[in-house]
Amino acid sequence: MKKSARFDKNKVILGIAAPVLAIVAALLITSVIILATGKDPLHAYAVMLDFGSKSDSQVWIINKAVPYYLSALAVAIGFRMNLFNIGVDGQYRIAAFFAAVVGGALTLPGFLQIPLIILVAMLVGSVWAGIAGLLKTTRGVSEVITTIMLNAIAAAVIGYFLQDGRLAVKDGNLFHTPSLPASSHFFSIPTQPAPLDGFLVVAVVVGFAYWFVLNRTRFGFDLRTVGQSESAAEAGGVGVKRMIVTSMLLSGAAAGLIGMPTLLGESYNYGTDFPIGIGFTGIAIALLGRNHPVGMAAAALLWGFLERTGTQLEFEDYQQEIVGVMQGVIVLCVVVAYELVRRYGLRLQQRQVGAELAAQARKTEKAEVSS
Amino acid sequence: MELRGITKRFPGVVANHDIDITIRRGTVHALVGENGAGKSTLMKILYGMQKPDEGTIGIDGERVSFHSPADAIARGIGMVHQHFMLADNLTVLENVVLGGEKLHGIGGKARTEILKISERYGLGVRPDVLVEDLGVADRQRVEILKVLYRGARTLILDEPTAVLVPQEVDALFDNLRELKAEGLTVIFISHKLGEVLSVADDITVIRRGTTVASVVPGETTPKQLAELMVGSELPSPQTRESTVTDVEMLKAEGLRLSTADAEGVERIVLDDVSLTIHKGEVLGIAGVEGNGQAELVEAIMGMRDPDSGTITLDGSDISRLPTRTRREDGIGYIPEDRHRHGLLLEAPLWENRILGHVTEKPNAKGLLLDLKAARADTERIVAEYDVRTPGIEVTAASLSGGNQQKLIVGREMSHHPKLLIAAHPTRGVDVGAQAQIWDQIREARREGLAVLLISADLDELIGLSDTLRVMYRGRLVADADPATITPEELGSAMTGAATGHLTVSEDGPAEGRTEEGGSE
Amino acid sequence: GESSTEAGGKDKGVGLAFDVGGRDDHSFNEAAARGVDKAQKDFGVKSKMMTAKNGETEADREQRLSSLAEAGYNPVIGVGFNYGKSVNKVAKQFPKTTFGVVDSPSQAKNVYGMVFAENEASYLAGVAAALKSKTHKVGFIGGVNNALIQKFQAGFEQGVKETDPKAKVTSEYLYANDDKGFNDPAAAKGKAKGMLDAGIDVIYTAAGQSGNGSIETVAGKKGTWAIGVDSDQYLQPGLAQYKNSILTSVMKNVDVAVYDLVQSVHDKKPLTGNKSYTLKDNGVRLSTSGGFIKDIQAKIDAAKKKIASGQVKVSDTPAKQ
Amino acid sequence: MSTNLTAPVDQSPQHHKPKTPRAKLSYPKVLLIVSGSLILLSLLRVITGATNLTESGQYTAALNAAVPIGLAGLGGLWAERSGVINIGLEGMMMLGAFSAGAVGWQHGPWAAAAAGILGGALGGLLHAVVTVTFGVDHIISGVAINIMALGLTQFLAKLWFGADGSAAAAAGGNDKQSPPMPDMPTFTVPGLSHWLSAVEQHHWFLVSDVAGIAGSLVTNVSWLTVATAVVFVLTFFVLWRSPFGLRLRSCGEGPIAAESLGVNVYRYKYAAVVVSGALAGLGGAFLAIYVHIYQDGQTGGRGYIGLATMIFGNWRPGGVAMGAGLFGFMDALQLRGGGPTVHALLLLLAVLLVGLALWKLRGGQRIQAAISLAAAALLAVWYATTDTVPLEIVGVAPYIATLLVLSLAAQRLRPPKAIGKIYRRGQGK
Numbered sequence A: 001m002k003k004s005a006r007f008d009k010n011k012v013i014l015g016i017a018a019p020v021l022a023i024v025a026a027l028l029i030t031s032v033i034i035l036a037t038g039k040d041p042l043h044a045y046a047v048m049l050d051f052g053s054k055s056d057s058q059v060w061i062i063n064k065a066v067p068y069y070l071s072a073l074a075v076a077i078g079f080r081m082n083l084f085n086i087g088v089d090g091q092y093r094i095a096a097f098f099a100a101v102v103g104g105a106l107t108l109p110g111f112l113q114i115p116l117i118i119l120v121a122m123l124v125g126s127v128w129a130g131i132a133g134l135l136k137t138t139r140g141v142s143e144v145i146t147t148i149m150l151n152a153i154a155a156a157v158i159g160y161f162l163q164d165g166r167l168a169v170k171d172g173n174l175f176h177t178p179s180l181p182a183s184s185h186f187f188s189i190p191t192q193p194a195p196l197d198g199f200l201v202v203a204v205v206v207g208f209a210y211w212f213v214l215n216r217t218r219f220g221f222d223l224r225t226v227g228q229s230e231s232a233a234e235a236g237g238v239g240v241k242r243m244i245v246t247s248m249l250l251s252g253a254a255a256g257l258i259g260m261p262t263l264l265g266e267s268y269n270y271g272t273d274f275p276i277g278i279g280f281t282g283i284a285i286a287l288l289g290r291n292h293p294v295g296m297a298a299a300a301l302l303w304g305f306l307e308r309t310g311t312q313l314e315f316e317d318y319q320q321e322i323v324g325v326m327q328g329v330i331v332l333c334v335v336v337a338y339e340l341v342r343r344y345g346l347r348l349q350q351r352q353v354g355a356e357l358a359a360q361a362r363k364t365e366k367a368e369v370s371s
Numbered sequence B: 001m002e003l004r005g006i007t008k009r010f011p012g013v014v015a016n017h018d019i020d021i022t023i024r025r026g027t028v029h030a031l032v033g034e035n036g037a038g039k040s041t042l043m044k045i046l047y048g049m050q051k052p053d054e055g056t057i058g059i060d061g062e063r064v065s066f067h068s069p070a071d072a073i074a075r076g077i078g079m080v081h082q083h084f085m086l087a088d089n090l091t092v093l094e095n096v097v098l099g100g101e102k103l104h105g106i107g108g109k110a111r112t113e114i115l116k117i118s119e120r121y122g123l124g125v126r127p128d129v130l131v132e133d134l135g136v137a138d139r140q141r142v143e144i145l146k147v148l149y150r151g152a153r154t155l156i157l158d159e160p161t162a163v164l165v166p167q168e169v170d171a172l173f174d175n176l177r178e179l180k181a182e183g184l185t186v187i188f189i190s191h192k193l194g195e196v197l198s199v200a201d202d203i204t205v206i207r208r209g210t211t212v213a214s215v216v217p218g219e220t221t222p223k224q225l226a227e228l229m230v231g232s233e234l235p236s237p238q239t240r241e242s243t244v245t246d247v248e249m250l251k252a253e254g255l256r257l258s259t260a261d262a263e264g265v266e267r268i269v270l271d272d273v274s275l276t277i278h279k280g281e282v283l284g285i286a287g288v289e290g291n292g293q294a295e296l297v298e299a300i301m302g303m304r305d306p307d308s309g310t311i312t313l314d315g316s317d318i319s320r321l322p323t324r325t326r327r328e329d330g331i332g333y334i335p336e337d338r339h340r341h342g343l344l345l346e347a348p349l350w351e352n353r354i355l356g357h358v359t360e361k362p363n364a365k366g367l368l369l370d371l372k373a374a375r376a377d378t379e380r381i382v383a384e385y386d387v388r389t390p391g392i393e394v395t396a397a398s399l400s401g402g403n404q405q406k407l408i409v410g411r412e413m414s415h416h417p418k419l420l421i422a423a424h425p426t427r428g429v430d431v432g433a434q435a436q437i438w439d440q441i442r443e444a445r446r447e448g449l450a451v452l453l454i455s456a457d458l459d460e461l462i463g464l465s466d467t468l469r470v471m472y473r474g475r476l477v478a479d480a481d482p483a484t485i486t487p488e489e490l491g492s493a494m495t496g497a498a499t500g501h502l503t504v505s506e507d508g509p510a511e512g513r514t515e516e517g518g519s520e
Numbered sequence C: 001g002e003s004s005t006e007a008g009g010k011d012k013g014v015g016l017a018f019d020v021g022g023r024d025d026h027s028f029n030e031a032a033a034r035g036v037d038k039a040q041k042d043f044g045v046k047s048k049m050m051t052a053k054n055g056e057t058e059a060d061r062e063q064r065l066s067s068l069a070e071a072g073y074n075p076v077i078g079v080g081f082n083y084g085k086s087v088n089k090v091a092k093q094f095p096k097t098t099f100g101v102v103d104s105p106s107q108a109k110n111v112y113g114m115v116f117a118e119n120e121a122s123y124l125a126g127v128a129a130a131l132k133s134k135t136h137k138v139g140f141i142g143g144v145n146n147a148l149i150q151k152f153q154a155g156f157e158q159g160v161k162e163t164d165p166k167a168k169v170t171s172e173y174l175y176a177n178d179d180k181g182f183n184d185p186a187a188a189k190g191k192a193k194g195m196l197d198a199g200i201d202v203i204y205t206a207a208g209q210s211g212n213g214s215i216e217t218v219a220g221k222k223g224t225w226a227i228g229v230d231s232d233q234y235l236q237p238g239l240a241q242y243k244n245s246i247l248t249s250v251m252k253n254v255d256v257a258v259y260d261l262v263q264s265v266h267d268k269k270p271l272t273g274n275k276s277y278t279l280k281d282n283g284v285r286l287s288t289s290g291g292f293i294k295d296i297q298a299k300i301d302a303a304k305k306k307i308a309s310g311q312v313k314v315s316d317t318p319a320k321q
Numbered sequence D: 001m002s003t004n005l006t007a008p009v010d011q012s013p014q015h016h017k018p019k020t021p022r023a024k025l026s027y028p029k030v031l032l033i034v035s036g037s038l039i040l041l042s043l044l045r046v047i048t049g050a051t052n053l054t055e056s057g058q059y060t061a062a063l064n065a066a067v068p069i070g071l072a073g074l075g076g077l078w079a080e081r082s083g084v085i086n087i088g089l090e091g092m093m094m095l096g097a098f099s100a101g102a103v104g105w106q107h108g109p110w111a112a113a114a115a116g117i118l119g120g121a122l123g124g125l126l127h128a129v130v131t132v133t134f135g136v137d138h139i140i141s142g143v144a145i146n147i148m149a150l151g152l153t154q155f156l157a158k159l160w161f162g163a164d165g166s167a168a169a170a171a172g173g174n175d176k177q178s179p180p181m182p183d184m185p186t187f188t189v190p191g192l193s194h195w196l197s198a199v200e201q202h203h204w205f206l207v208s209d210v211a212g213i214a215g216s217l218v219t220n221v222s223w224l225t226v227a228t229a230v231v232f233v234l235t236f237f238v239l240w241r242s243p244f245g246l247r248l249r250s251c252g253e254g255p256i257a258a259e260s261l262g263v264n265v266y267r268y269k270y271a272a273v274v275v276s277g278a279l280a281g282l283g284g285a286f287l288a289i290y291v292h293i294y295q296d297g298q299t300g301g302r303g304y305i306g307l308a309t310m311i312f313g314n315w316r317p318g319g320v321a322m323g324a325g326l327f328g329f330m331d332a333l334q335l336r337g338g339g340p341t342v343h344a345l346l347l348l349l350a351v352l353l354v355g356l357a358l359w360k361l362r363g364g365q366r367i368q369a370a371i372s373l374a375a376a377a378l379l380a381v382w383y384a385t386t387d388t389v390p391l392e393i394v395g396v397a398p399y400i401a402t403l404l405v406l407s408l409a410a411q412r413l414r415p416p417k418a419i420g421k422i423y424r425r426g427q428g429k
């Protein structure tokens, strides 16, 4: 027991080492860049920390982090399977679009309409992701490439229907789907100075479900097995192909949720101004949070923080674009740091195991000698 | 050539410890030692692929240090690796000239040269075939040609015979003698002592990473050599009393499987295979690798879908069931390649204990995992099967091969299988663990387990099996009685030279009866 | 912690929030900036200008506007219809600040919505195109097929048809609904080349930055004309080498509108409500630099008079084919 | 460029596995295919009146659209032939486009191209460090590089092009774009170009069509396009006909085998990935040079499309060129109001499907034949009941085509064996 405690402690230290290493490296690199532009990096960080800790900033950051987090979850479901779902972006957009179309066409009471809209989104998202899953299992086409193609096709489908006289209406200079009835507006959490998005609750629940299913259920074990070794999973009785399709479907369903905070809590329709690109942000956040539900939450909040406070930098004569550099550097440092720490950890453990076994062997030898 | 005080450590293992060897020019020098003794590591050091932590290499009295194989090649050393080093998607020509492009270019001149060498040593190599399309023996000849092409004067052959049948071994040895006659030096690794004694001029024995003896073939017997190798009496795989019952446990009938390759060409890998294993019986299958054994195992495990045929386990048809259900129904599986099929290398031991049995007790309760019970049971396996580990939280990758294998055996046995499929159960496992695994298989057999045993180690196969079958090109072509058969006789059937029921004939090797092939 | 909106600030001047093109986009962002620059020269107000990123959400735009308002800028102006919603929302949080939004009407009480009759000026461009075309084939290239650009198309088509009933107008868009269309000169190059190959000899491009590509292409073929948009593209430094092919430009006087608003706030009589800048009051017009339309100026003026008087009503949605 | 359509694999004679000879495209066959397609296109043009099909302007536009995609695809090919997946092509293109813009406005288009190569190569170097030296998963590294390149180019653009009062701003730069640079010179084969264009005007069957297509190749072609063609041919010779290329490919097929023969695998992977970045960077530079400026978002996902063309092209230069050509052709169609042309192509597709159905029927594959026939019928109905195709569909056609091709042919593709696998020196056991 004592021994495993030591291995656990090592694991925790190594687990923290990677992100710390990465953040330190990223801060250093960013500082050098800011210095090179002839400005003071420390002041920039101070401005960001100060502005980021304001209460309205915090609300903003959390609200911003919710879709990011959902997106990261969608990506992470694939990652845990060694599947690279680059198509989360297309999936959430097409999902939100058709959910908005269905929602705009119906006027049911909220307790029916809201779940219905969410369900439609999850369904459409999983269908779109499922295409990639099916093509991978039946035709052996890499999901990386199919999801990239499907992103473009999703954009074209939306573009086709999002026109006056097709599925959209004209509103000033915008086209959007007919707005949802008031019954399908999602609740928000009344906080000061601004309300928190009610979808935060959904995000937390989905995050917990993600953790629970992966770590505590047979299904989750199977899924992780496939991610670690497809061949071992197959020999262990996991239907790998079915698992690939299933997890693509799940990933797509999770992707379907990404657009919901916006649709149900803010825009109430899908228009030409519906946010794009969250799927790609999700990849960065999943990498950063190491596919761990808590890690990804932290990463999503960090992303929100950077975006919130980046704008403020403009008032102090810094370029807000430095935030983009920071994001890129952090992700890059993190993936390198994780890999280094992982390999170091593995070697360390091998060495420890070797040393410990040798010590055991010596002890038994001694015991034999002395007896 | 002299190796002095070579020491090489890997994380957790000392692969070589203070090794001293002298190799005379123009001889065949054999290096013997059990699995994991450190033979390959030593040769990789000599070939510049790994750097020794300590020690020196001298060639013709001159001290050398190799930073990469290129340095060794420049010194006229060439190596044929235990696991072939060929790029499947490249042609034979490309594989041969790679790295030696300066010699004859990569075009017509190189082709001429290859054909010339091939002819001179009777290798029969075709330069423009994709390596992917070659069989094992052909690949080995390509490897040898690769080395000769570079004008090597010293050839290292790491276990060249492991995948060859005796007849192919003879052909190889003819080649080696030819080389020796040309004044080349050959270093030859094997743990097949008969071979070694027949071809070597000098023999060095390595045990646990260090040289324990240098002997001359004329002055030693296989038994002495073996004892030098393991440092004690050889463990024997011999099974004593028969426990075979007449209750059929596994019955496969008319299994047929074909696969399509990249070009869409159908290839038949299992051709009308039928077999029966009874309770308490060990059925051994002999065959050169790549003749369908792996596919047979995968078909029985449900990892491949045969085109036709039925599989019955304990009276119920399992032909259409998925792998998981077959496992739940009582098939245990010790895979051929434990890293690919048996373990999650970066997961802790207790997760590896769940692998393959996630739906079964004690791992699961309903749809949820029962982590506590799984951990406790892992502790039990570790204790019962003598898995040497500091704890169950360490990753499988940090255990040595033998201990990994013991964990797998323990795991599979813990679910009281009706049928155990053991593919090369002791491959790459040290002698101590080997004996334990044999014991476990024997004991389970006594309790009525049926075992399908596949092994390249013919001694193991003959020693453990109650019944022997030979597989050749996807067919079961011959059967034999392990009590009377010898490895040589088995070998001739493995090349397809003999079929039917193998009996020992008076003069020389086995002669198959001329009747229709071995499948019933 | 404390809310950032509580920190407060004094009157700092004009806060200008641009669309993705940014201050020097040679288009309407630049025009807005010009208005502010003029105000600065005339009565010394200071300013802060911030630019949107690609792929922004409402939250980002709201933050930009409220940061400006919070820091004490007044008026705060969102340039581009993308700010339509966010200006309304933020204006409620800062009732003492005056907001402005270009290209979008607004209902909030402290917001000045500035919209332009692009269709009217485009009508005149259509008149000019019809008169100048020798092949009786003219083309319209829109950046993105949205309602705003459709106004340009509608006016242009109507102007051509009512001047030369024989003329054929080909109207095409670079992208159906991807904002990339305002930022893809390569695509406009290809489109314009296709039109020229089809015998079209006057091309009117309403596609922001992308328009440069089409102007360049038109300049490569003798005897053809390009019509520019938003600002007087004849005078634009980046297009100097093609200026002799720029017949005229349809100008939106965003600078005038912005100047009006800044001045009104400076005079403590802030403008609110919506104002449509039309041909009649020179809110939109046709540029004359280069003098290429001198010969047809009379006909253009006549058309302008008809529109100003209401005799001709210019549609803001294209006629369905 | 058609030389590399010839697969360098040979038939394997007497052999224990039944093997059919691998398909080999000889020169006569290639010629036959090319002339057959030309005749089909001409026929189609005459029948449907879709002049775009063989118009020289169409092919000029297609070529311009295809070049950056092709360069990205070729970049992908270099990296993947050495076993490194490069999904960071998009980021490397961004770096290339940005560098071109940063240098071009002061030093002209040739310097811009050189800068683009350098910028992309730096991105490639970063990818090599992260994947080869640090052993990070290739896709993850690529994604990280894309994020990083986006941030960096936006930051630097604001700093260098848009700074108030800077020379760049005065020359027309702003936060999102560089100041304009001079034209890249083009070449026109003097008499020929004119003559071909004259022939094209006659709309003679086949003759004018050939003249149209040929005309696009000799009229106002950017030297950069010529350079790209040279790079394609060079790539084939370097990778398939030189020792360097053999070593590089061996790193993608069997790095451990290569290592055992003294090939410094790290070095070749580095070289390949840097070249990969350089090519992507040149693709990005082409984009900037073509419109005289660097713009934020200029690459517009072409790096990803390049990757698709590489897979589509079976990791061979000729295939990449064809894939890029397809995307370029469709892009050009979309720009040039290609609705009627794509509409015409529906008919062609229907006819081809009928042919396929007959062929399958002969081979006894009834179900596939029926499916093909049904699809052909649907297309024919679509063709008959409409007279154009919405532009959205034209734009999306290459993506759908890629999906279809990949799903029909994925099993026949031969990616390098060790692609995407992390290789560590001395890992061979």
Ligand SMILES: Nc1ncnc2c1ncn2[C@@H]1O[C@H](COP(=O)(O)OP(=O)(O)OP(=O)(O)O)[C@@H](O)[C@H]1O
Pocket: B010, B011, B013, B014, B015, B033, B034, B035, B036, B037, B038, B039, B040, B041, B042, B082, B400, B401, B428, D426, D427, D428, D429
């Ligand atoms: N790259 C490596 N990293 C860690 N351990 C290694 C490595 N290579 C070999 N070993 C270990 O070193 C020891 C000696 O291995 P080696 O391959 O030299 O044995 P061998 O005598 O060739 O055995 P075999 O007969 O199985 O080929 C083994 O315990 C092996 O697990």
Ligand SMILES: Nc1ncnc2c1ncn2[C@@H]1O[C@H](COP(=O)(O)OP(=O)(O)OP(=O)(O)O)[C@@H](O)[C@H]1O
Pocket: B070, B073, B074, B098, B099, B100, B101, B102, B103, B150, B151, D247, D261, D262, D263, D264, D267
């Ligand atoms: N005398 C020789 N005998 C046999 N092979 C040789 C000889 N000289 C060169 N070679 C082969 O030619 C290869 C290339 O030699 P070269 O000097 O280019 O190596 P290198 O530059 O170290 O290789 P790399 O550039 O791949 O790292 C060597 O790796 C070796 O295989």
Ligand SMILES: [Mg+2]
Pocket: B039, B040, B041, B082, B158, B159
């Ligand atoms: Mg070995």
Ligand SMILES: [Mg+2]
Pocket: none
């Ligand atoms: Mg060299």
